[in-house]
Amino acid sequence: MNRFLRPGPIRGFLLDITGVLYNSAEGSDGITISGSVDAVNRLYKESRVRFLSNESTHTTEKVVAKLTRLGFTLQQSDVITPAPVAADYLKERDLHPHLLLHPGVSSYFPTSSREANCVLLGDAEHEFSFHNVNMAFRALMKMKRPLLLSLGQGRFYQQTDGPTIDIGAYAEALKYASGCEHVVIGKPSPEYFQYALDQLGCSSEETVMIGDDIISDVGGAQKFGMRAIQVRTGKWRNEWEKHPIVSPDLIVDCLAVAVNSILDAQQKQ
Amino acid sequence: MNRFLRPGPIRGFLLDITGVLYNSAEGSDGITISGSVDAVNRLYKESRVRFLSNESTHTTEKVVAKLTRLGFTLQQSDVITPAPVAADYLKERDLHPHLLLHPGVSSYFPTSSREANCVLLGDAEHEFSFHNVNMAFRALMKMKRPLLLSLGQGRFYQQTDGPTIDIGAYAEALKYASGCEHVVIGKPSPEYFQYALDQLGCSSEETVMIGDDIISDVGGAQKFGMRAIQVRTGKWRNEWEKHPIVSPDLIVDCLAVAVNSILDAQQKQ
Incomplete structure (x- = not known):
C-alpha cells in the first residue's frame, strides 16, 4: 500500500480531524470513524503526530473535549485550530x-x-x-x-x-x-502548514498529511512539499478518484488503513 | 455632453430601474431620484424606451405599481424583469x-x-x-x-x-x-439584452443603455454592441471614474442629464 508514496522515511503525521477522526452531525458530537481511535493511539506510541484542523466553530479545548467523549486519547497542545492562530495574527x-x-x-x-x-x-x-x-x-x-x-x-x-x-x-x-x-488562516495556507510543522518538529519532506479534503488537505500539503493521503471518509466523493487538479500520493479507505500501512512497512524495514 | 458617445443616431433607450429611477429602501417604496419622472415622460414622448431590470424581489406588476406610487407614468408591458423570462426558459x-x-x-x-x-x-x-x-x-x-x-x-x-x-x-x-x-438570466447576459432589444424594436447600434451598475448595465450593454451611460446615482462609486475593466461611453450625474443631453442634441440636428 505504502508503495504509492514518494520514497523517503516518514517521521511525522499531520491529521485532519473532521471527516478523518469522526463525522460531524448537527446538534450532537457526531460519529467516530471506525478504526480511528486505535490509529491515533498507535501514532502516539510509534511516531510524531499533530492534529491540524480548520474547525472554527469551537475552541481547541471544546474540540478536544468532544474527541475525548468520542473515545480518543490526545493532548490539547497537539491540536491546532485556526481561531487562536488568527487571534495572534490580528495582534501582531x-x-x-x-x-x-x-x-x-x-x-x-x-x-x-x-x-x-x-x-x-x-x-x-x-x-x-x-x-x-x-x-x-x-x-x-x-x-x-x-x-x-x-x-x-x-x-x-x-x-x-x-x-x-x-x-x-x-x-x-x-x-x-x-x-x-x-x-x-487555515489550510491550505502555507503559513498554517509551517506553523503545524514547527509544532511537530519535522520537515515537510518527512511529514505526511492525512485528510478528507482534496483541495485544503491534500493539495495544500503537497504544494508545501509534503506527501498527502486522501481518505475515503468524511466529505470524500467518488469523482475525486480522478480529480482534475489534485492527485493524492495515496487514496485509502480510512485513517486506520493509512496509519497501519505506513507504520507496518516501517517496522518491516 | 453627447459628444462623448460614439457617433450615430440613438433611436431607443434601455433604462435600468433601481438606482436610476429611484433608490430602494428596506420596508418602504424607496425614494425617487430627482428629475427621473420628467425624464421618463420625455422619453415616452420623443423616443422609444423599455425598462430593463434585474429586480427579482417582486412581480413586474408590483414593480410597476411601486413606480406609479413614486410618481412615474409607464406601461407594464414596457418593463422587463428576469423572473418571468426565467419561467419561460425553464418551460422550454x-x-x-x-x-x-x-x-x-x-x-x-x-x-x-x-x-x-x-x-x-x-x-x-x-x-x-x-x-x-x-x-x-x-x-x-x-x-x-x-x-x-x-x-x-x-x-x-x-x-x-x-x-x-x-x-x-x-x-x-x-x-x-x-x-x-x-x-x-438577466443583465449582463447577451440573451437578456437581445430579448429587450426585440421588445424595443431597435438594433444594438441604435440603442443606449443607462444604468448604475458598471458591470451588469454598462459593461454588459457595451459587450452587446450598445452605447452605455453610467449614472452617478444608485450604487455609483467614486472609484468607478477610473474603473479597471469598464469605460462607459459617458458618465453623467443622473438619468435626467443623460436623457436631456441626448434628446436636446437630436433636436438641434
Missing part, C-alpha cells in the same frame, strides 16, 4: 476585525471600539444570515483597503445528514461583492 | 428547479414534485439564511450535472441606508462550493 498586525464567527470561538476575539480595518470570517454556520453577511459586506465597503481574513476556505464539509456548505463559499461571496483582498 | 427546457427566491416572485414558479435538475436563484434577501443556502447547495450536489440559474449576477445594490450584497455573491458561493455550471 494591529488589526481590528469586524467579526462574523460562530459564537463558539468568539472568546478568542475581545470586542473593540476601534473602527474595523478587516473582516474576520469563521464557519459561522447559522450565523450566516443575510443580515450578518450584509453587515460584513458593508464593513468591507467602508475600508480604504478592504481585507478579508477567513479561517480556512473549505468548499463543504460532511455532516451525517449530507454535505454542508463551508466558509470558503461565504469568503467567495464577500470577495465577489466587495473586491477585497483575501488572506486565509 | 423541461427544467425543474429547486427554488431559492424572494417570496415576491414565487408565483411565477409552480411547485413541482419532480426531482430538481437545477437550482433557480433570485435575490432572496432575508431568505438567504444559512439553512436555505445549504439546501440549495445540497440540491446541486445531488445532480449529475449541477446547474445553477441566477436572476442576474449583481455584486451589490444601493439601499438608502447603505450598499447591500446582491444575488451574484450567493451565486459565486454556490459555484465555489459545488462546482456547478452557471447560467445568468
